[in-house]
Structure formats: C-alpha cells, structure tokens
Amino acid sequence: MNPKVEDRVPVLIVGGSLVGLSASLFLGRLGVPHVLVEKHADTSRHPRGRGNNVRTMELYRVAGAEERIRAAASVLADNHGILQARSLTGDDQEWLFREIDPGGGLAKFSPSAWCLCSQNDLEPELLRCARELGGDLRFSTELLSCDQDADGVSAVVKARDTGEHTTLRADYLIAADGPRSPVRERLGIGQTGPGDLFHNVSITFRAPELADAVGDRRFIACYLTDPEADGALLPVDNAEQWVFHAPWHPDRGETLEDFTDERCIDHIRRATGVPDMAVEITGKAPWHAAERVAERYSAGRIFLAGDSAHEMSPTGAFGSNTGIQDAHNLAWKLAAVLDGAASPALLDTYEDERRPVAEVTSARASARSAEHSHPGYDPAPAGGGRQRGVLTVALGYCYPRGAVLGADPDLPVVPERMRLTGEPGTRAPHLWLHADGTRRSTLDLYERSFVLLTGTEDGKAWRGAAEAAAAHWSVRLDHYRIGIGTDADLIPEDGTDWAEVHGTTAEGAVLVRPDGFVAWRADGRVADPEGALREVLGGLLRRA
Structure with missing residues (x-):
C-alpha cells in the first residue's frame, strides 16, 4: 500500500492521553499548528490519575482551561486527605494526612489550588479545549513508523477504522506514547x-x-x-x-x-x-x-514526554503532573524555534531542565508509596523517617541549568524549603496585581512571550531597552512597570513591594520566561540596560 502524503506540519504529537492532549492545548495557545495521533478510539473511560497538583492547575489556568476542569471535577471538590484503616467499619483508622492544604497556606504561593479530576473527566475537557484552538487531533490513528533526517521527521500513520496509511512530514515529533513507548524503543533510548x-x-x-x-x-x-x-x-x-x-x-x-x-x-x-x-x-x-527515567529525552528532532520519559509510582500523582509540565516546558521552546526567535539549540535545554526533575520526583514518589504502605508494595527497609515537603516537589522544583542565566548551578533541583523568591531557575513568585479594575496574578502574565518586570523609578529606561532588545532579536518581550502612580502599568495589591517579593531592588529588573520561570534577574540599576537585555536574550535563545 502506498501511503497518502500530507503537507508538512510543524509538530506531530504521538499519544492522546493527558500529556499528549496537554501538549496540544499548550501548542494551540501559542499558535503552533500540529497533528496529534492516538491509536485508541476515544479518551480514557477508566477513572484513574485523578490528582492534579497546584503547578499543573496554574498551567491550565493560564491556558484558559482551569474553570472548565474544576467544573468537570465538582463531584470530588470536597474530598481531602488519605485515610488508612484495617476496614471501614473497624476502630483501627488513621488519617495519613487530613487536608491537602491545611490552613490555606498555599494561597501565598499560588492563585490556583490542587484539583481532583479523574482522567476520564479531565481528558474530554482537554480534548475540547485543544480542538477549539485548532488542533488536528486524530483518534483511532496508529503510528506505524517514524524516521528523521536533517530537515524533519517522516511518520507513517494508519487510520484503524479504514486501514488507510498516511505519511506525515513534521519539523518535530513529541512522543507521549506511554511507558512502553514504541517511539523510545525505536530510538534505542535506555532507562535508568x-x-x-x-x-x-x-x-x-x-x-x-x-x-x-x-x-x-x-x-x-x-x-x-x-x-x-x-x-x-x-x-x-x-x-x-x-x-x-x-x-x-x-x-x-x-x-x-x-x-x-x-x-x-x-x-x-x-x-x-x-x-x-x-x-x-x-x-x-x-x-x-x-521507577524509571529515560537516559535521554530526545534524539534529533524527536522528544520524549510523560510516561515515555519517566515512570513513577502513582502515590502523590507525581507522574502525570510531571508529564504535563514536560509538555509545557517543551511547547514554548518549540514555538520559539519554529517562529525563528530561538536557535534549535534552545531545545537541548528541555532535557537539561526536565530530566533532573524527573529523577528527583520519581524517587520521591517511590518513597511516598513506602510511607503510605501502598497495597502491593513491600520495599526493602530504608533509613530515616518520613519525607516531607510534597509542595516543594510539586511547585518548588527549579532548573539550576538550562535556559536560565545567573542560576546557582549547585542549587538542589528540589530544595528543602520553598524558595519562590525570584531566583533565576525558579518559578516566578505569585503576586496579586490590579489594572483597569481587573485583578490578576503575576503568573497570568506569562504564556506567549518573555516578560520584563521593573519598578516605576527606572521604568522608562528599561522600557526603551526592552523595545530595542526585542527588535534586535525579533522576539516578543512584554514589559510591565509595577508600582503606584501614573507611570505604573500594574499596581500591587495591599501595597506589596514587588521588588522585595522578587528578590531585587526598585531599580532592578526580573526577566521571566513564557513558562513562568525566572530567566534572569538584575539586582539593581544597570549602566547599559539595552546592552544587558540584548546579551541576555541572545544567550537564552541560543543566538548569541
């Protein structure tokens, strides 16, 4: 059978479960045309993978899907905690933890919250959102083969209902095809x-x-x-x-x-x-x-995401969340490369950033299964007491190396305590802001561009520098002056000092990536802000 040949598409996604659908959503938000193929006829019908952590919900918030997901999850909105008991009717019962967010302390870190939404409820919402954004999502379509050369990836897919074969030509391929990933196997990538x-x-x-x-x-x-x-x-x-x-x-x-x-x-x-x-x-x-992590996250133009890149114990729902966050990290980088704003070398930072997170998180997931005595799991005894700091794993992970400048290379991927204070390589701090009668979080600013945050004192100088640097590299760079007065674009709620929250001074600046991670920070006044931003952007985009 001679396959029908279709026109080239920028990105081909293989796998239409949580990670593949999230990748489609994120690429659609960034205006990147793509095709998704999934061998099954429909989304999951089994109620599994229900825990969506706060970082994942932040991503869905910015992508415009959070409210719809919470509506789909409303039946479990009041469910909290993990109970351990010999039976439901006996006296031998203990709450391993009673509340996901006791005391509501999470609100100081994020505008979002955890959400229990089973996979069979979440996937249809992601599918609808992705299709509304123009995604070409094809179920009952199986990947038969994929080969790549210097210019792209050729993939032969089969429509399972008709038997028709089609050759798709893509610039890049995202393999979100599960723990037994045929794509990973074809690439010969091992696991640790x-x-x-x-x-x-x-x-x-x-x-x-x-x-x-x-x-x-x-x-x-x-x-x-x-x-x-x-x-x-x-x-x-x-x-x-x-x-x-x-x-x-x-x-x-x-x-x-x-x-x-x-x-x-x-x-x-x-x-x-x-x-x-x-x-x-x-x-x-x-x-x-x-507990497995791929030895490499990419080979040429093909990238692994989700379970194809890492397997984790389900306790704590770390696996699906880590995979969704893989897709988000990769989406903005692919968009920047395809748009010509970044060199293809930017894509090398996907593995630099995400693989260490998977290694630490997968080990934490296994430890949590042991702590909770998950049925069927009988690990060898380990020293030490219970590990804590689940929130730091979910939200406080950082990128000591990658598309960041000025990060401490010795910074632990998951610190012992939350360090969301504007350090390069960490998720940018959450701060409530007001403008034109609208209340929004700083996190709502980050999606389609790099964002420069400054105060009002040196705001005009930074604005001119941002415009010039963006024009030099032909990249979008949004600039917001935060403070009080006519020169401010955004006003902090309750007089909060934006500079203190971001670990800089009133004369300094913070550059945030499209995925909400701090890319670079100036701690004070810079003699040549335009020159500094040109150098920083060039380095981040691997064009310098």
Missing part, C-alpha cells in the same frame, strides 16, 4: 532506575450501600490494610461508583484471569468490612508501578 515496584488491578464497581459505610469521610483514597484483603479504595461520585486497587502478583504466577468478578467482589467486601454488600463489577484494568 530500580524498575518495577509493584502491580495492581484497578477495579471499577457499583455499590450504593458503601456510601453508608464511608459516611462523612470524604477522602481522596483509603488504604485498607487487612492482610487477607488489602487494597486502596477511591470514590468516583461518593455515592454509588467506586474504584478499588487490588494487589496483583504476577511474579507468583498470578494472572489477570485469576481476578474473576466473584474474587473481586469477595475481596472488596472483606477489605471494606461490609460482608453482605451488593457489588457490581463494571471494569478492570491492570497497572504497573515503576
């Missing part, structure tokens, strides 16, 4: 890490009586620890629909066929402590927890 950790079977079921046993305990998950019937219980609607993760031991010869409906029903009854409960099994899906 401990490997498989444990295996579970995710069982969806209907049991209206279970709500009475749960009562008013609106948990995210409940780890049930009866040695004869352990597992994890997750609510879908807090009323009738539930998910139960049952340990699976293929290393002992156990097969998926062994998980009959009768066995699953008996296990769920014993685990929950409701022996006569009516249970209707509605679905089963195996999953594997592992």
Whole structure:
C-alpha cells in the first residue's frame, strides 16, 4: 500500500492521553499548528490519575482551561486527605494526612489550588479545549513508523477504522506514547532506575450501600490494610461508583484471569468490612508501578514526554503532573524555534531542565508509596523517617541549568524549603496585581512571550531597552512597570513591594520566561540596560 502524503506540519504529537492532549492545548495557545495521533478510539473511560497538583492547575489556568476542569471535577471538590484503616467499619483508622492544604497556606504561593479530576473527566475537557484552538487531533490513528533526517521527521500513520496509511512530514515529533513507548524503543533510548515496584488491578464497581459505610469521610483514597484483603479504595461520585486497587502478583504466577468478578467482589467486601454488600463489577484494568527515567529525552528532532520519559509510582500523582509540565516546558521552546526567535539549540535545554526533575520526583514518589504502605508494595527497609515537603516537589522544583542565566548551578533541583523568591531557575513568585479594575496574578502574565518586570523609578529606561532588545532579536518581550502612580502599568495589591517579593531592588529588573520561570534577574540599576537585555536574550535563545 502506498501511503497518502500530507503537507508538512510543524509538530506531530504521538499519544492522546493527558500529556499528549496537554501538549496540544499548550501548542494551540501559542499558535503552533500540529497533528496529534492516538491509536485508541476515544479518551480514557477508566477513572484513574485523578490528582492534579497546584503547578499543573496554574498551567491550565493560564491556558484558559482551569474553570472548565474544576467544573468537570465538582463531584470530588470536597474530598481531602488519605485515610488508612484495617476496614471501614473497624476502630483501627488513621488519617495519613487530613487536608491537602491545611490552613490555606498555599494561597501565598499560588492563585490556583490542587484539583481532583479523574482522567476520564479531565481528558474530554482537554480534548475540547485543544480542538477549539485548532488542533488536528486524530483518534483511532496508529503510528506505524517514524524516521528523521536533517530537515524533519517522516511518520507513517494508519487510520484503524479504514486501514488507510498516511505519511506525515513534521519539523518535530513529541512522543507521549506511554511507558512502553514504541517511539523510545525505536530510538534505542535506555532507562535508568530500580524498575518495577509493584502491580495492581484497578477495579471499577457499583455499590450504593458503601456510601453508608464511608459516611462523612470524604477522602481522596483509603488504604485498607487487612492482610487477607488489602487494597486502596477511591470514590468516583461518593455515592454509588467506586474504584478499588487490588494487589496483583504476577511474579507468583498470578494472572489477570485469576481476578474473576466473584474474587473481586469477595475481596472488596472483606477489605471494606461490609460482608453482605451488593457489588457490581463494571471494569478492570491492570497497572504497573515503576521507577524509571529515560537516559535521554530526545534524539534529533524527536522528544520524549510523560510516561515515555519517566515512570513513577502513582502515590502523590507525581507522574502525570510531571508529564504535563514536560509538555509545557517543551511547547514554548518549540514555538520559539519554529517562529525563528530561538536557535534549535534552545531545545537541548528541555532535557537539561526536565530530566533532573524527573529523577528527583520519581524517587520521591517511590518513597511516598513506602510511607503510605501502598497495597502491593513491600520495599526493602530504608533509613530515616518520613519525607516531607510534597509542595516543594510539586511547585518548588527549579532548573539550576538550562535556559536560565545567573542560576546557582549547585542549587538542589528540589530544595528543602520553598524558595519562590525570584531566583533565576525558579518559578516566578505569585503576586496579586490590579489594572483597569481587573485583578490578576503575576503568573497570568506569562504564556506567549518573555516578560520584563521593573519598578516605576527606572521604568522608562528599561522600557526603551526592552523595545530595542526585542527588535534586535525579533522576539516578543512584554514589559510591565509595577508600582503606584501614573507611570505604573500594574499596581500591587495591599501595597506589596514587588521588588522585595522578587528578590531585587526598585531599580532592578526580573526577566521571566513564557513558562513562568525566572530567566534572569538584575539586582539593581544597570549602566547599559539595552546592552544587558540584548546579551541576555541572545544567550537564552541560543543566538548569541
């Protein structure tokens, strides 16, 4: 069969789950034409991957999707905490943690918050948003092969409903095709890490009586620890629909066929402590927890993102969030290169920045599974007590190396404490601002361009410098003067000192990347601001 040949597309995304759909959303927001192919006929129907951390919700906020996602997740809006119990009806119960954000302290760091939105609810919203932005998303379409040369990537795809083969020619390819990534295998990219950790079977079921046993305990998950019937219980609607993760031991010869409906029903009854409960099994899906990170995140014009780049234990929902943030990091860099604003060398910083984050985060996910005694996971004893600082992993990670200037190369990828104080390589601080009767966060400023923040005292000099430097490199650079008075573009709420929040002075400046990370900071007055910005932009965009 001779494949039909289509015109060239800037980006081809392989995989239409959370990471691939997020990549489509982010590229669409940046005006980058692309095609997404997904072998399955539709988005996920299984309620999994529900935890969306604050950084991910910030990204969806800026991309205009946050409100829609929260609406889709409204049924679980009041669910908080992880409960551990021998059964739901016994006295042996302990909250591993009661609130995701106790005391509301997260508000000082972010305009967003965590969101429980199951994958089967989140993916359709991402799909709708991506298509509204013009994304060409093709389900029931399978990648058969991909080859690259100096000028691009040629991919042969098959429409599974018609059997038609098509050759797509792309400038770049994003492989978001899962932990068994065929693209990664074709590239011969190996993986590091401990490997498989444990295996579970995710069982969806209907049991209206279970709500009475749960009562008013609106948990995210409940780890049930009866040695004869352990597992994890997750609510879908807090009323009738539930998910139960049952340990699976293929290393002992156990097969998926062994998980009959009768066995699953008996296990769920014993685990929950409701022996006569009516249970209707509605679905089963195996999953594997592992800790692996790809040795490389790219080969030529092909990039790995999400599970194809890293596998993590599900405890804490670090894996999907890290993958979504991979896609966001890569999207603005691809947009800058395709637009001619940056050299292709900028794309090398994707691995420099994201792979260290995955290494630290995957280890943290495994440690959290051990801390929570996740059903089916029996790791070797480790020294030390419980690790803390989940928020620093989710929000406080940084890029000591990459598309940043002036970052401390010895800065830990995940610090012991939150350091969102405007240091290069960290996510820019959140600050509420007002202009023309509108309230918005500094984070709302960052998406389609580099942004220069200054005060009003030297604002005119910095504005002229920004305009000249942007014109020199033919790049978009937005400038905002923050302060009080007629020269201010944005007024800080409650008189907050923007310079102090960003770790500079009234005469200084902070340059923020399109993804909201600080690229460079001037701590005070600069003798030649235009020359400084020209040099900085040239270095960041790898054009100097």
